[in-house]
Amino acid sequence: MNFQHTEDRRMLADTLNRFVSEQYGFATRDTLAHSDSGFSRELWVRFAELGIVGALFKETDGGYGGDGFDIAVVFESLGRGLVVEPFLGALVVGHALAHTGSEAQKALIASLVEGRAAAALAHDEPGSHYELTKVSTRAVRGSNGWVLTGAKTVVQQGAEADFFLVSARTSGVADAEAGISLFVVPRETVGLDVRGYRKIDGGRAAEICLNEVCLPDDALLGERDTAFARLEFCIGAGVLALCAEAVGAMDVAKDHTLEYLRTRKQFGVAIGSFQALQHRMADLLLEIEQARSAVINAAAALGAGRVERERALSAAKYTIGRIGTRVAEECIQMHGGIGMTWELPLAHYAKRLVMIDHQLGDEDHHLERYITLGRSERHE
Template identity: 85%
Template sequence: MNFQHTEDRRMLADTLNRFVSEQYGFVKRDELACSESGFSRELWVRFAELGVVGALFDDADGGFGGDGFDIAVVFESLGRGLVVEPFLGALAVGHALAHAGNDAHKPLIASLIEGRAVAAFAHDEPGSHYELARVSTCADRGPNGWVLAGVKTVVQQGAEADFYLVSARTSGTAEAEEGISLFVVPREMPGLEVRGYRNIDGGRAAEVHLNEVCVPDAALLGERDKGFATLETSIGAGVLALCAEALGAMEVAKEHTLEYLRTRKQFGVAIGSFQALQHRMADLLLEIEQARSSVINAAAAFGGSRVERERALSAAKYTIGRVGAQVAEESIQLHGGIGMTWELPLAHYAKRLVMIDHQLGDEDHHLERYITLSRS
């Protein structure tokens, strides 16, 4: 199999990497991450104008990509710059709209591709422990549509979202795959309470409280009770994106560490000449290449059968979680005390790598899921 990127993907990666390096330096990124909104609407539009968001969707949905490798190329570049704009929400929500939506949902996808809107994926709940089918938020039939009640946690960019994709249970038990439905909920709906907060790795998330939120029948995405397949596909795209983002962050952490070993001197020589540190760095480089292989495998399997796709995604997320923690720890230790300082970009890359492991399932969850899928 040929794993070389197409000319279009190479051009996209070059354009995005250049834009991030020139317009999204660490000082700028830190300023945005610490801002009240956690990102820049202006930069979100500029990313969209470059075609970065459009590369995440196929032609039928108004984009020009949508393949697993398109997602990987974009998010690896975003990971290199620790970009905090709401790409993950746009990807997850947009893929759900494309998977289960109809012509009425095309304008919503277009608004994401053009950078005119911000979408948030509201699925995780207190105590869900990454289990996709564990949904307690309920949706009951009302006189004019549906009434949603429940709480969603760690909703990325939730306080700034223009609309949400909310999972809710319309039938069945709290952990059954059957009985989950998806709803598109505008931000301004009465009864919707959003409590935003900062993440330790930059950017913002929110708790979303649905206090008897009434939505019309048109808010239902796809068929009633049949939302699990869409949910799994959407989160699968998010898992691939996070793995690629982590790979980009690992590459930068590696580059910074190598540069430090070449320039930091002790006893009159660069510390990179010490054999013990060389061995540690060599082990780290091998682990990063292993992580890269897992991302390539997941991207290649993204368009395959369900079991093949989900196994590859869980294998990649497990590998990324394990290697990401190792890269964060080793990079900081090889830098010494300076590696922990807020002013050094490396500390922020290390935080992001650790946090990625906890988004959409940590390494323990995905190892167990991989074993379960391998038995099926």
């Protein structure tokens, strides 16, 4: 198998890396991440003008990429700069719209690709613990459309989103695959209460309450009761994106640590000459390459059958969770006390790596899921 990126993907990565390096320095990123909005609308448009958002979608959906490796290339570069703009929401929501949206709903993809709008997935609920089937938010068919009631938690960039993709149960019990539906909900909808807050690793998230939110019939995405498979696939694309982002962040944390070991002196010599630190760094480099291999495997499997795809994604997320935490810990320890200072970028990369483990399923969740999917495959 050829693991080399195509010329187009290499050009995309070079363009994005150059833009992040020149226009998205750490001081800029830190200011944006801790601002009231959590990201820059102006930079979101500039990313779109470079074609970065379009690379996440297929040509038939208004983009020019959309494959697993396109997603991985983009998010690895974003991870190198700790970019906080709402790429993940655009990816997950946009892919859901592309798969089963009506013509009017698919038109929303253009607003994402052009940077005119931001979208957010509102799926997780209090107590759901990453389980995709645990949906308690209810959607009841009324005389004039749908009425949604419930609560969603940790909605990434929720306070600044122009529209949401909301999961709700239209039939069945709270943990069944059947009976889940998806709805497109504009930000200004009456009854939608959004409370934003800052995240520990920068950027913002939100808690959402749906207080008898009334929606027209055309707010339903696809057919009612059948959204689980679509939701699983779109969140799978998000898992791949997070894993690739983590690899980019690991590379930068590694480079910063290597530079520190070369320049920090103790007893008159660079601490990088100490054999114990050399061994620790060599182990870390091997772990990062293992994480990169897991992402490559997941990217290649994104278009495969369900079990193969989901096992590859869960294997990558488990690997990223374990290795990301180790990279964060080891790099900080090899820096010493300075590694935790706010002014040093490394501390922010470490926070992001730890928090990626808790997005869209943590290490324990995906290990259990990988095992469960393996058992189901053997029984088929």
